[in-house]
Amino acid sequence: MPYTNEMLEECGFTSAQKILSGKWSMLIILFLSEKTMRFNEIQRLFPDITHATLTKQLRILEEYGIIERTVYSQIPPKVEYALSDIGMQLKPILDAVMLWGEEYKKHQPRSASASTR
């Protein structure tokens, strides 16, 4: 039996796809699962993501309810990012993804870096 777009919208799988398909989503979630971090901490962790892009990614994940944002109204400002409960439940999955990725690289030493598209 076929799966139309409507049916896929209902399915939890589709939510997961949207949330995880962001270029940095999985990495951010994985590191936040270790500890709560400030904006600049995250940025120092990934020097190659601009702060504008990082802000967007964090906003999206926040809207999805994956991370929680705490603002301390002070000078200088301080904002902390932490995983929500449901976000935390992604950790074992992302760990498994990472392990799979390592395994994959052993078998396919050159494939996924040279994106053929």
Add this chain to the structure above:
Amino acid sequence: MPYTNEMLEECGFTSAQKILSGKWSMLIILFLSEKTMRFNEIQRLFPDITHATLTKQLRILEEYGIIERTVYSQIPPKVEYALSDIGMQLKPILDAVMLWGEEYKKHQPRSASASTR
């Protein structure tokens, strides 16, 4: 310590991100993990993916070594798609993702369908 783009390229996690972030990748892999399928079977399963798009997705996954393509030279043509060994190892992960998605929808009844972006 920071993770530069170069370091991330080395990391297996990045391969996984590229492979899994395709809009249909996870769904296709999940269904192929159940059984080998012909092109038209897959397309009937997802009526809302055009055959051009499906072809591209399958090619990409094939280049990544996730799926294997068997062509039967006959009239009419027959092509079968199956998961490779390394592709099969994704199944438990995708099952977990699906379960997480269901759990997520319970907690966030409206979030990820109304993509706020």
Add this chain to the structure above:
DNA sequence: CCGCATCCTCCGAGATACTG
């Protein structure tokens, strides 16, 4: 039945510069 080539649309990701 299956795949390829072409063209188009749209959005993610980044670059840059400015605010409190």
Add this chain to the structure above:
DNA sequence: CAGTATCTCGGAGGATGCGG
């Protein structure tokens, strides 16, 4: 220190039509 506002650009995803 953190966030916002624009702009650009490339590529994913899709529509259509031809070819074997």
